[in-house]
Amino acid sequence: MNAAWKKCAHDTWCPFETVVLPDANASGILIIWSDSVEHTVFIGQGGIAKNLKWARQFEPIAGQQNLLVTWATLPEDVQNGVRNYLLERLPAARSDRPTPAAPIPVNLPWETT
Secondary structure (H helix, E strand, O other): OOOOOOOEHHHEOEEOOOOOOOOOOOEEEEEEEEOEEEEEEEEEEEEHHHHHHHHHHOHHHHOOOOEEEEEEEOOHHHHHHHHHHHHHHOOOOEEOOOOOOOOOOOOOOOOOO
């Protein structure tokens, strides 16, 4: 599956603290990381704005410096599988538990296609 990961101005990754929240109805996968792609802080699914608001208030995440964020809107029926795949590839410090859904391979945000 090919996801269109969100970037901000000048084709750079979005700053976690100041990025404008997406439409309240946007649903998909959210990834927050720090310093490098090897340090994934959070992978969430569902309402993107809701997950981002929560993460900004959750001290173990919000208390970290230099966080970046991206998201991709995806149909709800593939979100569990995509998140399970990302959790295998990017072990996150915080995430919901994996579901029984089979992993669905997706391009990582920093991979060029």
